[in-house]
Amino acid sequence: MEESKLIELCIKQDQNAQEILYKKYAPKFLALISRYIPRQADAEDVLVESFFKIFIKVDTYKKEGSFEGWMKKLVVNDCLMFLRKNKMITLGMDAIDQTKMISQPPLENDIDALKRMIDSLPNGYKIIFNLYVVEGFKHKEIAELLGISINTSKSQLIHAKRSIRRFLGLDEVDPALPEGNDDEEF
Amino acid sequence: MQNKFTTWNKISEDLNKVEQVPSDHVWLRINQKKMKRRLVRLSYSSVAASILLVLGIFLLNKEKSISFSGYSYEPSIEKTEADSFLASITFSNTTLSHYGKVVEGNEIKMLVPKKP
Numbered sequence: 001m002e003e004s005k006l007i008e009l010c011i012k013q014d015q016n017a018q019e020i021l022y023k024k025y026a027p028k029f030l031a032l033i034s035r036y037i038p039r040q041a042d043a044e045d046v047l048v049e050s051f052f053k054i055f056i057k058v059d060t061y062k063k064e065g066s067f068e069g070w071m072k073k074l075v076v077n078d079c080l081m082f083l084r085k086n087k088m089i090t091l092g093m094d095a096i097d098q099t100k101m102i103s104q105p106p107l108e109n110d111i112d113a114l115k116r117m118i119d120s121l122p123n124g125y126k127i128i129f130n131l132y133v134v135e136g137f138k139h140k141e142i143a144e145l146l147g148i149s150i151n152t153s154k155s156q157l158i159h160a161k162r163s164i165r166r167f168l169g170l171d172e173v174d175p176a177l178p179e180g181n182d183d184e185e186f
Numbered sequence: 187m188q189n190k191f192t193t194w195n196k197i198s199e200d201l202n203k204v205e206q207v208p209s210d211h212v213w214l215r216i217n218q219k220k221m222k223r224r225l226v227r228l229s230y231s232s233v234a235a236s237i238l239l240v241l242g243i244f245l246l247n248k249e250k251s252i253s254f255s256g257y258s259y260e261p262s263i264e265k266t267e268a269d270s271f272l273a274s275i276t277f278s279n280t281t282l283s284h285y286g287k288v289v290e291g292n293e294i295k296m297l298v299p300k301k302p
Binding site: 028055 | 191203212213216220
């Protein structure tokens with residue numbers, strides 16, 4: 001089914017269309033939520049909340065940008081709301097959880113190892129890394145979302161990138177990659 | 187071994203490709219939540235409709251005078267003092283009034299004549 005038709009039917013609260021939308025995006029969004037909230041049960045709670053919101057707010061989608069992007073923003077907002085509610089947003093220089101760290105660089109195609117490594121980062125690094133690098137938010141947006149300064153967002157990102165580089169065995173490279181150089185090699 | 191994560195964009199791309207299948211009950215819980223919302227909205231609508239109905243009935247009956255067999259009359263009771271009252275019935279062509287006193291209790295009672 002074409003996406004515009006699917007949206008139209010979802011606005012009319014069509015149950016079948018909602019199910020199609022859910023089946024298409026739920027695995028993607030659960031993976032997204034799990035990047036912020038690793039506990040499966042909590043991640044699924046947030047997924048329920050997010051899809052419920054998507055279904056009741058679908059008529060507010062203004063067709064500016066992709067529908068997936070619009071939904072993704074709602075999901076990310078719900079993740080942050082959950083973290084805030086459970087006091088899980090701590091921005092600071094917490095020690096990296098060595099027990100969860102994998103000492104060896106990930107093997108080729110081992111995205112799971114990389115995910116586990118990102119998950120072992122201090123919460124602040126992880127949230128900002130995910131928001132900036134993975135979700136593509138700008139520092140200004142992150143600062144607004146988290147109620148922090150742009151500089152805090154930037155410094156947390158530098159620390160996160162440095163940790164990941166170290167994990168990938170690329171510690172010798174200057175860690176402070178300037179903004180906008182995301183296509184650059186490490 | 188060559189590491190495949192060579193740029194941040196590559197990491198982002200690969201992480202965005204990851205999918206995780208939710209448990210079967212998630213869809214059920216979404217539907218339960220939708221149903222709950224529908225029921226709440228329905229109960230709010232019912233309460234609002236009931237209030238409107240009661241209000242409508244009250245407003246419609248307020249102005250109406252009672253009528254029977256071609257006659258119409260409007261009873262009224264006006265309190266004049268703490269323990270006395272002026273009762274009157276205005277028929278379509280005449281008004282009967284009666285000045286009385288409250289004998290027992292505080293409730294004002296008025297007898298309506300059978301043959302006005």
